[in-house]
Structures are given as C-alpha cells and as structure tokens.
Amino acid sequence: MATALTAEEQIQTLREEIRHHEHLYYVLDAPEITDAEYDALMNRLKKLEEEDPKLITSDSPTQRVGGKPREGFAKVGHSRPMLSLDNAYNEEELRAWDQRVRAGLPASETVRYVCELKLDGLSMALQYTAGAHGAAHLERGLTRGDGTTGEDVTTNVRTIRSVPLGVTARKLDAAHLPQSFEVRGEVVLPQAAFVKMNEERVAQGMSPAANPRNAAAGTIRTLEPNIVAQRRLDLYAYFLLRDGETLLPTHTQTIEALKTAGFRVNPHTKTVTDIDAVVDFIAKAEPLRETLGYEIDGVVVKVDATAQQRRLGFTGKAPRWAIAYKFAARAGITKLEDVLFQVGRTGKVTPVAALTPVLIGGTTVTRATLHNADEIARVGVKIGDFVQVERGGDVIPKIVEVVDDKQHPRGKREIVFPSVCPVCGSELMRVEGEVDWRCVNNSCPARVREELLHWAARGVMNIEGLGDAMVAQLLGQSISFNGDSDAVTEEGAPITTRKPLIHTIADLYRLKREQLLGLERVGEKTADALLAQIDRSRSAGLARVLLGLGIRFVGERTGQLLAQHFGSMKALREASAEELEAVNEVGPKVAQAIVEFFAVEKNLQLVEELEALGLKMTAEKRVVGTTFGGLTFVLTGTLPNLTRDEAKDRIEGAGGKVSGSVSKKTNFVVAGEDAGSKLDKARSLGVKVLDEAGLLEMLKG
Ligand SMILES: NC(=O)c1ccc[n+]([C@@H]2O[C@H](COP(=O)([O-])OP(=O)(O)OC[C@H]3O[C@@H](n4cnc5c(N)ncnc54)[C@H](O)[C@@H]3O)[C@@H](O)[C@H]2O)c1
Numbered sequence: 001m002a003t004a005l006t007a008e009e010q011i012q013t014l015r016e017e018i019r020h021h022e023h024l025y026y027v028l029d030a031p032e033i034t035d036a037e038y039d040a041l042m043n044r045l046k047k048l049e050e051e052d053p054k055l056i057t058s059d060s061p062t063q064r065v066g067g068k069p070r071e072g073f074a075k076v077g078h079s080r081p082m083l084s085l086d087n088a089y090n091e092e093e094l095r096a097w098d099q100r101v102r103a104g105l106p107a108s109e110t111v112r113y114v115c116e117l118k119l120d121g122l123s124m125a126l127q128y129t130a131g132a133h134g135a136a137h138l139e140r141g142l143t144r145g146d147g148t149t150g151e152d153v154t155t156n157v158r159t160i161r162s163v164p165l166g167v168t169a170r171k172l173d174a175a176h177l178p179q180s181f182e183v184r185g186e187v188v189l190p191q192a193a194f195v196k197m198n199e200e201r202v203a204q205g206m207s208p209a210a211n212p213r214n215a216a217a218g219t220i221r222t223l224e225p226n227i228v229a230q231r232r233l234d235l236y237a238y239f240l241l242r243d244g245e246t247l248l249p250t251h252t253q254t255i256e257a258l259k260t261a262g263f264r265v266n267p268h269t270k271t272v273t274d275i276d277a278v279v280d281f282i283a284k285a286e287p288l289r290e291t292l293g294y295e296i297d298g299v300v301v302k303v304d305a306t307a308q309q310r311r312l313g314f315t316g317k318a319p320r321w322a323i324a325y326k327f328a329a330r331a332g333i334t335k336l337e338d339v340l341f342q343v344g345r346t347g348k349v350t351p352v353a354a355l356t357p358v359l360i361g362g363t364t365v366t367r368a369t370l371h372n373a374d375e376i377a378r379v380g381v382k383i384g385d386f387v388q389v390e391r392g393g394d395v396i397p398k399i400v401e402v403v404d405d406k407q408h409p410r411g412k413r414e415i416v417f418p419s420v421c422p423v424c425g426s427e428l429m430r431v432e433g434e435v436d437w438r439c440v441n442n443s444c445p446a447r448v449r450e451e452l453l454h455w456a457a458r459g460v461m462n463i464e465g466l467g468d469a470m471v472a473q474l475l476g477q478s479i480s481f482n483g484d485s486d487a488v489t490e491e492g493a494p495i496t497t498r499k500p501l502i503h504t505i506a507d508l509y510r511l512k513r514e515q516l517l518g519l520e521r522v523g524e525k526t527a528d529a530l531l532a533q534i535d536r537s538r539s540a541g542l543a544r545v546l547l548g549l550g551i552r553f554v555g556e557r558t559g560q561l562l563a564q565h566f567g568s569m570k571a572l573r574e575a576s577a578e579e580l581e582a583v584n585e586v587g588p589k590v591a592q593a594i595v596e597f598f599a600v601e602k603n604l605q606l607v608e609e610l611e612a613l614g615l616k617m618t619a620e621k622r623v624v625g626t627t628f629g630g631l632t633f634v635l636t637g638t639l640p641n642l643t644r645d646e647a648k649d650r651i652e653g654a655g656g657k658v659s660g661s662v663s664k665k666t667n668f669v670v671a672g673e674d675a676g677s678k679l680d681k682a683r684s685l686g687v688k689v690l691d692e693a694g695l696l697e698m699l700k701g
C-alpha cells in the first residue's frame, strides 16, 4: 500500500485526508468516520512530523484548529483565539502532562487543577457590553470557526434559554464583573432533544444527524432562528475574559463568578491539589455518562491559577495549561440480523450490518459499518452472531468482534459479498492492491444519487431543497435506498416507480417547471424555489465546481488553490501532472487523481455539458507578483486581522515562499500575538521580525 511513498508524500496524503474529514465534520456537520479514526489519522501525522520537523508547515492540520466559518453568517475576529485542546488517552499520558506543567513552572510553586466534564458540543463566545442602568447586555454570539474568525450567530444564540440576554447591575456587582466582558462556553443538545429532532428529520425524509454534537452545530448555524428556538439547546459557561485576557486570578473564581452572574455552569466541577485527585475525578466521571442526559467525551483539566496559565502559554493550536482526557469508546453487545450492501458515490460497496436495536451510551444503534470484505473476513462474523459494537466518537458504530460464549451461540449464515452491484446489477470490480469492490457502471442509480447529493450539499454548490427526498423523486425512486444510515430498504435496492426526470448532474440545469410540478408534494412555491436555487448555483465558480465533481483528494482548499492557479477549467483540464504539482499543497497523489479524473470520457463530457449550460468555469487567476521574489517568510502567532491562510496567500501572491520553521535561510518572521518559539529562534538567528502592519506595508512594494 503506502510502502513506496516517502515520508513527505505520506504527510501530504494524510493532510489531504484529514482536511477532507475536517471539512465534513466542522463545515458540513456530517462526519464519515468516527472520532477515534480521525484521531488515529491525526496521531499518525503528528508522529511523521515529529520525526522530521522540517516537514511541518504552518497550515498542517496539526498546527491549527480545523473549523471554518460558514457562508451566510458575518465573519468576526475573536478577541483571543478559540483553541482546541491537547488530548490524553490514558493515565500515563495524563501524568506526563502534569510533569510538563510542573516543569514549566518554578519548583517553589504549587499547582492546583480544576477538573470539568468535557462537554461534547461546540464552543461559543458570548460578548457582553454595557447596557442601560449599569447592566450588561448580550451584544454578540460567535462560533469558534477556524479559531481566529468565527461566525456571528447572535440571533440564534439569543434563543438559548440558558444564555442570559442581559446581566443586571446588581448581579454584576455580586459577581465583581465589569459591564463589558466575554463568556465562553459549550453549546450542547440534550439527548432527548436529539432523539426527537432525528425522528422529525426522518419523518420529513431527511437523513438523521450523526450525533448530538453535529446536530447542535448544524442547529446553531441554520439561518432560521425559530428552528433553533424549538431545539432546546443549552449552554454551559467555562471561560470569562475581558479584552481577550482572563479576567480573574483563578479558574475556580471564574466558575463562581459565572454562576453568580446567572450563567449555567456545569455542576460536576472540582478544584484539586494534585494529579492523583484528577485521576480520581476521572474514574467517578466516566459512569456519569449514562445518566447526564447530554453527551460528554472526557474530562478537561485546567491549571487553576491564571498567572501560571500565562506563563505556560500556548502551542500552535492548544493551551499548554489544559488537557482533555478522552474516555474510551463505548460498546454494547447485540445480534447481527442481516448485512446490507450500500453503493457510494465512487461506486464503492460498503457492507452495513443491520442489528437488533441496542442502546449504547444513550443512543439506539441499529446499524454498524463492516467497512469491506476484508474486514468481514477479519472479524469472522456470520449472520445470527452476537457482536460487540463500538461507538467511537459516536458517529458510525462499528463491529469490533464476535461474542462467543454460553449465552451467545454462534450464527450460521455466511455473509456473501455480492459479485454484482446490488443496485444496478453490473459486475463489481476490485483494483489490484485495493480492498474495496466497486460498481464501475457510471450510470448506476445509486452512484448518481450520491453524486447529486454531494453536488447540492452545503459548502459545495449549496442548492437548498435538493436533499434526499427530492433527489429520490427526480431519479424516479419512491424512497431513498442508499447512503445515510437508516435509509436502506431491506432489499438494499431502489424502488423505481416513475420515469426519472434526470440522469446526471447536468440534467439538473435542464429541469423545467412543469416537470417539477408533476412530482408528489411539489407545489409552485417549492418548484420555483428549487429552480431559483439551481440557477443561482450556475455562478458558484470554478472552485466550487471542482469540489462538486468529487475528484479524489480535491477538497475545498485544494479546489480553491487550483482554481486560482489555473483560472479556468480549460487550463486545468489540459495541465500535466507536473504542472499540477507546481500548485502549492498539491502533491503527486492529488495531481495523479486529477489527471485520472479528466482521462475519463464521462467526466470530460459532464464538464463540457455543464459549461454549455452556463455554469461559470472560471476563477480570478492569481497573478503572482515579484515583490517578494526569492524571499522566505515564516508566520507565527495570531495576526490582528489576517488569518494564516490569508497572510500566506498574500505572501505567495507576491512571489514569496512561506515555510514552517525558522532557519538561517528565513528572510522574515511575521509575528502576531502569542508568538512562541519561532519568534525566539528568529531573534537568536538575527532574522528580521515583522508585524502584520509591516508585512502589509512591504506588500505595497
Ligand atoms: N470524525 C471526524 O471526522 C472528525 C473530524 C474532525 C474532528 N473530529 C473530532 O473533533 C475533536 C477535535 O476537535 P477540537 O479541536 O474541537 O478539539 P476537542 O473537541 O478535542 O477539544 C476542544 C474543545 O473542547 C470543548 N470543551 C468541552 N468541554 C470543555 C470545557 N469544560 N472546557 C474547555 N473546553 C471544553 C470546547 O468546545 C473546545 O473547543 C476530536 O474529538 C476529533 O476526534 C472528528
């Protein structure tokens, strides 16, 4: 498999893969892999980078928070970055962190820790400013976004009952708070509300949300506040800042002050004096999981004293003064009733286990993935077996092993992997060296369905109203038969009832009003709205089209970089692998995938049809200037206005290079707030240091 790849290529591939999953997770709220699997990818990348630190770049997923502000909301910079947390997976790693903390502080000082539950939601910044009569009022609610810039979701946050819209002068006084301050906390969706929401979604023909965290993130970012209000979100507060600085001398006082001021704080919080007591807290916290009514995925431990926190500081994406202890995945035993076979966008056939419903950590599990034929062989599972099912990060449950004892007799029926596509009947193929079987029929209805859904998705072509149910109707299928968790029929096959209105993505742009009006439950309003949405998507531009085409490894950012570099579909299509690799962040794997994509006749034809149908196939080409020709820059810390990507784009746009580490060859280090060791190194090597203003000045040429 990866044997022939150099470390650098492996790193490239891993980064692309991780970015792809981060996009699904943070932007679309629809992860495809479990958190444990994502963490494993991340840890592999970390390890490779540690082995060869010169391969670390500032935009590696290990160096930055993975989110991204979504369109439709105003983007607002944070008063101080909203970071991620480093993880510990066992007691040993936790104790190692304790050692590092104490080594980072004078030996004479004692360290206290505050233990809190790690709420599995999304973090939110609430900004309060002076209101009437000496009170404070909620000015703004911001999501974490990419950590530097968040989305302004104030209207939605205002519907959360545990978020005070104002704090009276009396309460401010009691809590010793000024009139303007910032509270940070976690928005969570209680399990009961989650179950109800998914029932409604399924009833409306939509796919259920993967877990409460994704549901909460999706809810807070819908453009309809009345939907948010119905969902019963909660917010638990845990940070208190003023002008981007921690306000009070200890975290314990912060929690108390928040409580006094009327914020909801989590009752399961404890200040302790040593790491043994932390271990104790964790042991008691884990069983709480099943009774809380909301999801937690671990325990967060923070250094109590603000002065000590300041001294310990931050790494690229997380504070050194806090750690998240992650609980092990949850598991349960149930019976394997049957195996269904789903066909994905690329034709990949995935075996899905149909299980006797079982409650695992507050969620009813009825489906689990078996990944592929090799995995079935490895587990050695038969239909009728009892199996151990694991819910890592609570996304797609997975069968870990067969349970074989007195109470759990073995099943008898062999799982037969189909030799033909369960949907279209064409023969399945397996590329040598790959584990997956694929349906290679380009017009397989299952594949077309997945292609359409991907094309229409949020963050891709953003065609609202083109979800599961509508796509199924357009394809002439009475129900959705493929894809998301429970949407498979027992036969795993489509029920085609009508003549399809469309066969390809291009057909979407040929749809007529009368055709839509002929569909079930489609009135004039729905038809017109959908047509308007489809029409609007014509101008989405080259980067989106590239993303929508679903070329392997081409995620949002790569799509953007390619679009800017080539400026038109024509130029991109004609580029050789070598020319493609000249684009920043495009490695040999990505280049290869693009060349392969355009070598397929059907793909070329689709692109041409789309162009003829009026889709915008161009992007503003970035003309690379010469101002910074031959100069190498290193970025560190948080700049006041530009994000890392923006700064990098500007530098590269002027012909400069951005590198991840400081060396004698570095010409300039651009340093922002909380700049770390790179700044020290620059100083010791005598490399010139700029701030953002200095950089912008130089860019003027
Ligand atoms: N499955 C996937 O495809 C996929 C993709 C990307 C990320 N992920 C998952 O997302 C997580 C990584 O993302 P992350 O950067 O948000 O880090 P994180 O979830 O590990 O930790 C940081 C977050 O913890 C939260 N938090 C909860 N309780 C807290 C408390 N008491 N005090 C402070 N913070 C608290 C905050 O929201 C904070 O942003 C991992 O669990 C990872 O597995 C999964």
Ligand SMILES: [Zn+2]
Pocket (backbone or CB within 6 Å): 343, 421, 422, 423, 424, 425, 426, 439, 440, 441, 444, 445, 446
């Ligand atoms: Zn097929």
